[in-house]
Amino acid sequence: MLEYWRRVRIENEVIYLFLRSPITQIAAIIAFVSVFGALLAPWIAPSNPYDLASFDLLDSFLPPMWADGGDPRYFIGTDDQGRDLLSSILYGTRLSLLVGLSSVAFAAILGTGLGLAAGYFGGRFDAVVMRIADVQLSLPAILTALLVDGVARGILPREQHEDLLLVVLTVAIGLSLWVNFARTARASTFVERNKEYVQAAEIMGLHPLRIMIVAILPNIMGPLLVIGTVDLAVAILLEATLSFLGVGVPPNQPSLGTLIRIGTEYIFSGEWWIVIFPSLTLIIMIVSINILGDFLRRVLNPRLR
Template structure:
């Protein structure tokens, strides 16, 4: 009954929130474009035979000298900017989604255990979280990437670059999930239904997963939405700094880094097209996160 009421109220609030509706439309269009990039993109930026240096640095279609084949122009290699952005968004969303999923599982697991058992486990988890919170997420990701470069041979690191950057982002974002899950578990643990399950002798893992977790999923969903946007920005920042994905993998951060080289030479579209796309995507996801926060916390409405 509560879930049905929440669904009804959520649909009503969503229909009266123009910002959330616009954000949802933009997010769906962007995600659909990224997922369907191999089928809807004009060219494949990974395929060297699909572009030519002769077509390099062509402006967007509405600029003088634009080519109808390239709606948003081309980069210095002659790659279609629209195709590069769609494939770049696809790669960025894959990295961000996997990283956020790992952070969600790790953070919620540690938070549930710390909140339910308390004691030394709670102290250890929270002290580690406090130390990590003292550092910006980008520094944590850079540290993890640097450690992997020192441990792994260069050839192995290059082959595992995608996995390393995903793990680095995940280990930078688990803290928010852990702290929220711990605080919510502390509240739920003292309620009658949990105490009754304990008195009946149910296994702690069953109590945490079946009784406590479903009742704290609202705040975790809000954090997951916000952290997805943070993960996209982290990947873009790392790639922009040159420690993320290589130039032959056109993620959004890599495209922005390449475009910076042409900022003062007149080829503005190489930088601005992926930058605007990234900003629109992140803002849309954050607006959806704000809507979910208001939905699950009526006092903020």
């Protein structure tokens, strides 16, 4: 009963703090619209940018409909291939969110699992995991992702590169983000493992895996949720950076990074809309996710309120 009322009090505090923060409300609306638009892209997008029959090269480089020479069919214009830019952004956001969420999920499972085991068992296993984490922290995330992506491309057969490109990209980004989850889970497990409920579970003879997952993990989820929210923005930015460099998603499935890379080739020739609108979409989405992550951090840490 006490646990129930504690959860009710926490939920009420979250709602109260959320309603008192207009910036967080705006960020939540933007994040919701981004996810909503990405999920429903096949139904709300004016056209399918992946379908060659849905666009015409004669419609390339059309400016937004309100500018001189604009076409009412294309609200924010078209790109170099005549694709509707609004449709490309909706599908690109969908792909960026898919890679970002998959990468964070992979990093969370890997990092949390290693952190739980390192904090619970300690000893040599803890030392090995933390030394690997230290080496990982000495490398920039983008460099780690590029390294993993390059190794995977060298190992996999050439004919499977296109089919497994999204999987490789997800693993590459995930392997560059697992350290924060591992270090946080390890530190929190060190605190929790000496508490009475863990000692009681050990006396009852429960398997260590069950103790870590059922007993310890729910009590350390708060900081991990914050890290997951912040790392989602980092993962989306990493995917956009890799795609901008030409080693991200396939060219026939453009993400926001690919659209920005295409736009930069024509910005000095006057076709500014091709790079401006995808860039604004990426910036606004990342900023809104970071604001939500900061809000969760303040809610879960009363000392920051």
